[in-house]
Amino acid sequence: MGRSPCCDQDKGVKKGPWMQEEDDKLTAYINENGYGNWRSLPKLAGLNRCGKSCRLRWMNYLRPDIRRGKFSDEEESTIIRLHALLGNKWSKIAGHLPGRTDNEIKNYWNTHMRKKLLQMGIDPMTHEPRTNELSPILDVSQMLVAAINNGQFGNNNLFNNSTTALEDLLKLQLIHKMLQIISPKAVPNINSFNTATSVNPKPDTTVPHVFINQSGITPEAATSDLISSYDNVWDGIEDNQLPGLVTVSQDGLNASKPGTSTTTEGNDQTGAGYYPDQLHKIPSSGLVSVSPVTSGLNHPGTAQHSSAGSDVLEDWGKFLDDETSDSCWKSFLDLTSPTSSPLPW
């Protein structure tokens, strides 16, 4: 079905800014009769306007419950979180902000908040750190790859369900780094580990010691410090509590297993690497940001975009709406919500 022509488009109806007299006519008519059929309303109200124009004027300006003025910090935070969840669904976002119109929110986003996020190094579309800000995540994931490739986990014990203290530490550090990027003020500052030595877009896996703790603290002690810093944030961590989990295919990663050649051409050792079983399930859309364009965390250093984001969005929406959920991931999300701690913006 094609587009239907706009009502009265070619009948010389008035366009442009509304006059006070027109506002009065429209307000008076709707107050007395309500609104229902916008197409017929202009004629009935004595207005030489298109019905769409009348609807827009009423919805965005004349409605009595319109809230005007500067957006509050709380409203800003809400918009950011909802935009991360819903994308440019302005009317849906407006539904969560009483008195605000989709048009107003859209304008505010495009003129203020986009700039603000860009200044913070956050991509306003994906809500993910822009390339440079991903480096800490890449650092840690690269550390894992380097450690695995160089046998730092011992006799491949990552693959027989045993867990080393070092492995625990590295995993926790990876999550911690991600949380720091998402909300620097909301996560504890951990001084006991200082593993990332440089930002290296193409990690040198021939240097096995890059992840070794510089301060000499043992992995066990560092892990203990990190865990205690989060108190009960970590409580109840279990697999599969986050909607949109994907299982990373080892084959799809062009992976190399530990113990195999590290120099074979075409066998990617430089960041994509091989993910141990324990790390196969990763959030397909990041911890907080959920947008139609999702991050390719399964391949650090590349920007893999998913075209199947809608299902994940729905899952996230249901997940976040589920008040009964006691998922540990919800704890993470709550950690960044304005009700529990201030966001950096």
Added chain:
DNA sequence: AATTCTCTCAACCGCACTTAC
């Protein structure tokens, strides 16, 4: 004081979805 530039936001445009027949 005049001109130019930048920013803001109300309004428009056109597509897509829903509803009615």
Added chain:
DNA sequence: TGTAAGTGCGGTTGAGAGAAT
């Protein structure tokens, strides 16, 4: 079931205001 009318939505535009030169 197909079609047209009605409506909603998101992207874009452009006039006006304020800032900068």
